[in-house]
Amino acid sequence: MADLVSLDAITVERRGAAFWVHLNRPDALNSLTLEMARDLELAIETAEADPAVRAFVITGTGRAFCAGADLAALNAYGGSIMEPLEHFLAELGRVLRRIELSRLPVLAAVNGLALAGGLELVLCCDIVVSAEDARFGDAHANYGLLPGGGGSIRLPRKIGPARATYLMMTGEFVSAREMERAGLVSRVVPAEALVDSTQAVVEMLAAKSPLGLVHIKELAAIAGDCILEDGLRQELEIIGAYAASHDLREGLAAFAEKREPEFKGK
Template identity: 35%
Template sequence: MSQFDTLRFELENGIARISLNRPDAAHSLNLQMAQELAQAAILCDSNSDVRAVVLTANGKMFCAGGDVQSFHQAGDEAPQLIKEITANLHAANSRFARMRAPLIVAVNGTAAGAGFSLAMSGDIVLASEKAKFTMAYTGIAVSPDGGSTTWLPRLVGLRRAQELIYTNRVLSAAEALDWGLLTKVVADEDLATETDKIAAQLAAGPTEAYARARALLLSSYENGLECQLEQESRGISHCVGSADGQEGLAAFVERRKPSFKGE
């Protein structure tokens, strides 16, 4: 059901699969891909049938970052082009962060620049053993985008974030896991299977509870304690009153496996 040129988009069994698809350009982010990512994120955010989202790429590369070739060709118009690209990329980032469904990122190869930023945005981040990670931005004299200056310090701490941004150190998958950037590293040949397994598990889960948990985690760094406690109270109260909440309580009391509908 893909309607895009630079992405593949499929929705089946509650799982939306977005695959970056510019293999001849190492899946680098140009204006069209940024626009299509924003559109795909809106589809995921707007469709109640979507209960888990997978973001990955086709082939052996995840994302080389921004399409530097197009930036260079834009000449004096490059600043305007970058504003258009980031406006769309950041709209996608925001939708992915605030949608109901959890986001699983499967990093199948090198993730550089904006590719690294996209990888960090997942709730669950899986990587193949051959995956590599580098910020890369300052290597071409630009500053980071894609939400990386929010996610990176949260995940690895300020000092390590500074090192990655200023030196463009390349992390192996094992190092990225050790630093807290990943959920799990799997063998290259097992990445798709492991991703499908987790996506199916989340798609069968209590989507509204996931949505409330995602929102709470997103606000946890900006809210004071009492504000966060109030949001937690409202969130759990809402969930208990939902159809899935009632099913979860009944299944627990009746000692059976719950059947969640995402409602």
């Protein structure tokens, strides 16, 4: 495992085939700032530039994954916060979308509270591994706020409109097990096993075709955003394009020869 490298609001490390990002404002429950958002963008760009990196993992330092936007920083402006709030949400939304569209599989290793903007960050991840004592909540309504990082759009698509509306209106915090049943959390593990369990998922992904995983991400995104007939047509189009790849031919050859495939991501 490589040593941790500190940026201003996060620390990063290479762990096997994964690029791990640790949100690193534990005294503020890893609340989101513009600085943290920009560090996250730099981290995803750095990870994508390294062909040996096969997955991008986000976790928190301390007792929270991320408790949302840093409201204290916004309050510090005084007077009207319309302009700084709009600027913050535009930048945050851009970075979250950048993470969501990464060619890499993005995993959230949720180690504690994932609230408001923290939940919105989780919603942009492909796979969510959660400690069994983690808690999730939209929480915006508790302070008279509205979701501004895409949560009002992504949460209903992930867990259904009825459950999402309930969570957004009540601000209730719910367990990892409940979010697993709702369809947001992929795996729930003991807190002490979170890192190792997440890394085990990374190693499973690292054995797959990187190009194949890119297309699986694409197909999953299409599934949540189109009518059935269009989705089926696009599925065939993507498979048709992938059929010309080395990795598909290598996978079929490996199956026929009863050996492990050697994927190249092309």
